Amino acid sequence: MSGAEARREELVALYKEVSVCEKCVLHETRSKTVFGAGNADADLMFVGEAPGAEEDLQGLPFVGRAGKLLNEMLVEIGLSREDVFICNVLKSRPPNNRDPLPGEIAACEPWLFEQVRLIEPRVVCTLGNFATKLLTGNPTGITRVRGVPQTHELGGRTVFMLPLFHPAAALRTPAVKEQLRADFATIPALLEKALPAPMPSAAEIDEAESRVTEAPSPPEAPAADQLGFFGEPGS
Numbered sequence: 001m002s003g004a005e006a007r008r009e010e011l012v013a014l015y016k017e018v019s020v021c022e023k024c025v026l027h028e029t030r031s032k033t034v035f036g037a038g039n040a041d042a043d044l045m046f047v048g049e050a051p052g053a054e055e056d057l058q059g060l061p062f063v064g065r066a067g068k069l070l071n072e073m074l075v076e077i078g079l080s081r082e083d084v085f086i087c088n089v090l091k092s093r094p095p096n097n098r099d100p101l102p103g104e105i106a107a108c109e110p111w112l113f114e115q116v117r118l119i120e121p122r123v124v125c126t127l128g129n130f131a132t133k134l135l136t137g138n139p140t141g142i143t144r145v146r147g148v149p150q151t152h153e154l155g156g157r158t159v160f161m162l163p164l165f166h167p168a169a170a171l172r173t174p175a176v177k178e179q180l181r182a183d184f185a186t187i188p189a190l191l192e193k194a195l196p197a198p199m200p201s202a203a204e205i206d207e208a209e210s211r212v213t214e215a216p217s218p219p220e221a222p223a224a225d226q227l228g229f230f231g232e233p234g235s
């Protein structure tokens with residue numbers, strides 16, 4: 001079995017685990033979990049916030065008007081839904097689309113990290129403020145960070161992260177739609193770009209720092225006249 005096939009099988013096993021997940025209270029009110037959908041071997045992943053009402057009923061991500069716009073923009077850059085993987089940070093719908101609570105995020109985000117580890121994307125596009133702030137670890141709003149790729153470690157991989165407006169926001173405001181379209185246009189070049197070298201883990205940084213601390217200090221340099229720079233004594 002090839003590496004890709006093995007990863008696909010692991011992803012199917014993960015899907016089965018998530019579909020019965022009861023790690024947070026959202027399992028009590030959801031209809032279906034929304035694991036995500038698309039190419040299990042995708043170079044490009046999109047991550048939104050949480051399923052909405054229609055996604056919750058169908059068990060699929062981005063199926064409404066926002067999903068249709070996402071599809072259109074993919075086609076404009078020569079891709080389709082089948083080429084990418086689309087999911088959310090939260091796999092179960094918060095009631096009435098309320099903001100996810102910190103405990104729910106903490107319970108659910110390991111599923112996303114596992115998805116990234118198994119799919120091995122090169123580029124992860126965060127859709128909207130919530131997913132962007134959470135995955136970049138930076139509270140700066142989407143309006144200021146959109147369209148500028150960042151490098152982050154996610155699911156044990158170094159990836160390019162590209163913050164984008166949420167397609168739902170683009171549907172509400174034509175100017176946002178045009179900015180989203182312009183940011184989408186940068187994706188093909190980003191997919192071609194060489195991935196940065198993996199960032200060292202916290203443990204590796206600690207180890208390197210302790211080596212520096214423990215290293216013996218270099219011997220003091222002898223004075224210049226001890227080296228005979230000015231000729232042999234008596235010469």
Ligand code: SF4
Binds near residue numbers: 092107
């Ligand atoms: S939101 Fe995530 S952690 Fe909570 S029940 Fe659903 S799948 Fe499990």
